[in-house]
Amino acid sequence: MGATNAPLVLLGDTSKSTRAADRTFTFTKKAMSVIVNGHSKAFEPVRFHPSSFKGRWIVEARRRQIDHLVVVAGVTGVGKSTFIERLKSSKELRARFGIEGDFSVASANDVDGLRTGRHETLIYHYDILRPFDRPLHAHPATLRSICYRQPNA
Structure with a gap:
């Protein structure tokens, strides 16, 4: 072929x-x-x-096995990464979200690289505006027309 x-x-x-x-x-x-x-x-x-x-x-094709999924979602810059770092370092905070024992952290770009087999707990970092780490696209001509103000006559 x-x-x-x-x-x-x-x-x-x-x-x-x-x-x-x-x-x-x-x-x-x-x-x-x-x-x-x-x-x-x-x-x-x-x-x-x-x-x-x-x-x-x-x-x-084996379906991923995730026993407990915790999704930390929000728009860019709202503090998702900071919150996940706090989860990693605080046993009390993890307990509030039912996170016990071993856990993995992944974003949309990391899913392909997740280890195979069962995941007891997965913390999923989801950026609502950039789910696959694509930057927001700006359209300069449109932005100029929106920001342009007519001089007072």
């Missing part, structure tokens, strides 16, 4: 079927990874196991 590392979905011979449900679709490993891990962060990285049938693969 030559493009096994590309995220492709290939459609089988359409002349042999008229309904989409009867057609054969072939997914590359990369396409399966994007569908399962790129569109949702609810799964651990997919694993591929060889199948005994025609050189095909079995895809294993």
Whole structure:
């Protein structure tokens, strides 16, 4: 095929079927990874196991196991990071939020790198305005027109 590392979905011979449900679709490993891990962060990285049938693969997608999820959310600069640092250092504050024993901290960009397996407690740092650490976009022309004041005549 030559493009096994590309995220492709290939459609089988359409002349042999008229309904989409009867057609054969072939997914590359990369396409399966994007569908399962790129569109949702609810799964651990997919694993591929060889199948005994025609050189095909079995895809294993395990749902992340988080027993206790604590979401610290807010807009940029409101103090989420400071609060999380206080949680790390204060057993009393952790107790108020039901955080016992080991815990992990992750933001949207860290989810792909979370260790596999069960997480007793996960503190999720969520910036409402920048969920994937993308800066807010400014539009200078628009800002100039909003800030421009007509001189008094």
